[in-house]
Amino acid sequence: MGVSGCGKSTLGAALAAHWRVPFYEGDDYHPPTNIERMQRGQPLEDCHRLPWLHNLREIIQKHLDQKSSAVISCSGLKRIYRELLGRESNLWYLWLDLPQPLLSTRLQNRHGHFMPASLLHSQLATLEAPTPDEQFLQLDASQPTPLMLARIDQLLKPVGSPL
Ligand SMILES: Nc1ncnc2c1ncn2[C@@H]1O[C@H](COP(=O)(O)OP(=O)(O)OP(=O)(O)O)[C@@H](O)[C@H]1O
Numbered sequence: 044m045g046v047s048g049c050g051k052s053t054l055g056a057a058l059a060a061h062w063r064v065p066f067y068e069g070d071d072y073h074p075p076t077n078i079e080r081m082q083r084g085q086p087l088e089d090c091h092r093l094p095w096l097h098n099l100r101e102i103i104q105k106h107l108d109q110k111s112s113a114v115i116s117c118s119g120l121k122r123i124y125r126e127l128l129g130r131e132s133n134l135w136y137l138w139l140d141l142p143q144p145l146l147s148t149r150l151q152n153r154h155g156h157f158m159p160a161s162l163l164h165s166q167l168a169t170l171e172a173p174t175p176d177e178q179f180l181q182l183d184a185s186q187p188t189p190l191m192l193a194r195i196d197q198l199l200k201p202v203g204s205p206l
């Protein structure tokens with residue numbers, strides 16, 4: 044979880060490969076109208092995010108039912124969104140925390156992505172940081188991916204893994 048540009052897709056794909064579990068890129072589960080809206084530079088509102096979060100909850104439910112692990116990238120900006128996604132004891136939120144100047148630089152340097160850098164302000168305004176009653180790990184997203192993987196490995200391992 045985290046705002047646009049914090050590195051969810053990059054870390055998510057790397058973690059899933061490291062753990063040899065499926066990776067679900069959250070952006071692939073948006074209704075097309077959501078992508079078009081963001082492309083136009085309009086932030087999503089709750090009503091736009093709800094069907095998207097519902098799609099992602101279905102994936103989470105499938106893995107909970109199967110007792111199998113997966114990595115999913117999703118901004119999860121508000122507490123209510125994370126409640127919709129789930130609060131199960133074996134569901135962890137990895138919050139990629141990065142200061143605004145670094146986020147801006149990353150978004151400006153990223154090419155070929157539908158999300159315009161102009162939406163960063165609304166992303167940061169919408170973000171509700173996880174609180175201690177939520178099950179999350181805060182990561183310093185300025186770190187190189189391997190360092191974050193090592194930090195995650197200290198705390199978590201995929202279901203059924205000998206790691
Ligand atoms: N740990 C890192 N160190 C340096 N650059 C990174 C790191 N992680 C990601 N990046 C770069 O930052 C940019 C944003 O990363 P990424 O697309 O993974 O973010 P995101 O959170 O998935 O964004 P969005 O929510 O908009 O899809 C990319 O250009 C990526 O290469």
Ligand SMILES: O=C(O)[C@H](O)[C@@H](O)[C@H](O)[C@H](O)CO
Nearest residue numbers: 046047070087118119120158
């Ligand atoms: O507003 C949001 O909740 C997020 O921006 C997501 O909808 C996007 O999918 C992502 O951050 C862009 O890749």
